Amino acid sequence: MITLTINGKEHQFNDDGDMPLLWALRDILKYTGTKYGCGKGLCGACTVHVDGQPVRSCITPVSAIAKQKITTIEGLSEQGQHVVQQAWQALNVPQCGYCQSGQIMSAVALLERNAKPNDQDIELAMSGNICRCGTYQRIKQAIYHAADLATEVKGS
Incomplete structure (x- = not known):
């Protein structure tokens, strides 16, 4: 079981720890603001923050970021007021x-x-x-x- 803290909420994953964070965000949690671009970490469309640092979620396995704070575009501000x-x-x-x-x-x-x-x-x-x-x-x-x-x- 992998626990991720995304936008201040804890989420449990039973899935493969090798799954890219992007797919956990988009397909499982329905955080669709993070986009798929190239799938190789080269274009930046999938950028999220992990402990405040920009990270390419398409190449970051869920297992590599367990117990870290993840922020998506949806987590910056509920009303888009950042x-x-x-x-x-x-x-x-x-x-x-x-x-x-x-x-x-x-x-x-x-x-x-x-x-x-x-x-x-x-x-x-x-x-x-x-x-x-x-x-x-x-x-x-x-x-x-x-x-x-x-x-x-x-x-x-």
Whole structure:
């Protein structure tokens, strides 16, 4: 039996410990915000946080993350009010939107470790996330906007 804590709730799995986290999230728990992209950990569509670090769930076996805290896009904010989600909405970042949950999860992890990133910081942190629609400039601007929003919230 494997226990995973996902978005603050414990879940028990009797399944094969080699099952990728992505399939446990999507197929068993119905957390469908985390997307399947390449299946090889190269595109970033499946990004979630494991103990605050961005992780590719398509290549992470459930057994490797037992007893760690997992956060999906659904776990950032019940109402979509995380500062990064607000920035994404304010700047109309998504085009098709498929990669955006992975983009957002990577951006959140960046801002949690670096509240005021520069262009190079953003490009490095986001380099593993592919956007087929090419919204990279809007993504970068949204990260700057989210950093500003977070500063305003802290200053209040």
